[in-house]
Amino acid sequence: MIKRKSAQPSNKKNEPLVSLTLKKSSIHNVGLYANEDIAKGTKIIEYVGEKITAKEAGRRVDASLENHRSNHTHGAVYIFELNNRYSIDGDVPYNTARHINHSCDPNAETDIIRGKVWIIAIRDIKAGEEILYNYGYEFKEDYKDHPCLCGSSRCVGFIIHEDSWPQLRRALKKESRTSLTPRSK
Numbered sequence: 001m002i003k004r005k006s007a008q009p010s011n012k013k014n015e016p017l018v019s020l021t022l023k024k025s026s027i028h029n030v031g032l033y034a035n036e037d038i039a040k041g042t043k044i045i046e047y048v049g050e051k052i053t054a055k056e057a058g059r060r061v062d063a064s065l066e067n068h069r070s071n072h073t074h075g076a077v078y079i080f081e082l083n084n085r086y087s088i089d090g091d092v093p094y095n096t097a098r099h100i101n102h103s104c105d106p107n108a109e110t111d112i113i114r115g116k117v118w119i120i121a122i123r124d125i126k127a128g129e130e131i132l133y134n135y136g137y138e139f140k141e142d143y144k145d146h147p148c149l150c151g152s153s154r155c156v157g158f159i160i161h162e163d164s165w166p167q168l169r170r171a172l173k174k175e176s177r178t179s180l181t182p183r184s185k
């Protein structure tokens with residue numbers, strides 16, 4: 001059991017703009033929760049970390065996916081892609097936002113405002129709710145490396161940007177057709 005603790009960052013880099021708490025999540029390990037009602041449109045917290053090149057991000061994603069296979073407590077990916085050239089590695093202790101889990105039915109989204117990554121409420125969030133956004137991963141052949149356990153009624157089973165859900169559904173349908181066992185004679 002993870003001990004309930006305050007989400008105050010260890011430095012001033014990403015002090016939340018609203019009151020938040022870190023606690024155990026049914027989705028993955030620790031999640032970030034609202035301590036107060038948050039109105040739609042509110043900036044909640046900044047996603048901070050080390051700015052790295054896309055090439056270095058690729059290397060770190062591969063390494064952390066490998067590590068995740070034997071250690072599920074630590075998340076598989078903490079890299080946030082800023083653009084084609086740069087990403088943020090948010091796997092640093094001062095980045096409280098690194099605990100935010102993905103959902104197929106999120107209450108928040110990310111927005112890059114003047115080069116900073118903000119988590120913003122996309123609907124009114126009640127005190128006690130877990131803050132969740134869609135990680136926005138493109139549909140790629142490695143999609144099975146990112147199964148989704150968000151538990152929402154809209155869950156598509158994998159961590160994928162909503163724009164790619166039709167592609168994912170086609171791939172899953174095709175797979176279920178090809179994996180049918182042949183009828184016995």
Ligand SMILES: C[S@@+](CC[C@H](N)C(=O)[O-])C[C@H]1O[C@@H](n2cnc3c(N)ncnc32)[C@H](O)[C@@H]1O
Pocket residue numbers: 025027028029030031068073074075076077078098099100101102103147148149150159
């Ligand atoms: C940014 S980290 C989230 C941090 C995590 N909650 C923690 O305690 O450190 C992202 C990783 O958390 C896990 N995760 C987040 N949302 C998930 C979901 N909906 N289903 C399954 N795993 C999830 C995956 O391993 C993912 O790569």
Ligand SMILES: [Zn+2]
Pocket residue numbers: 103104105148149150151152154155156157158
């Ligand atoms: Zn889901």
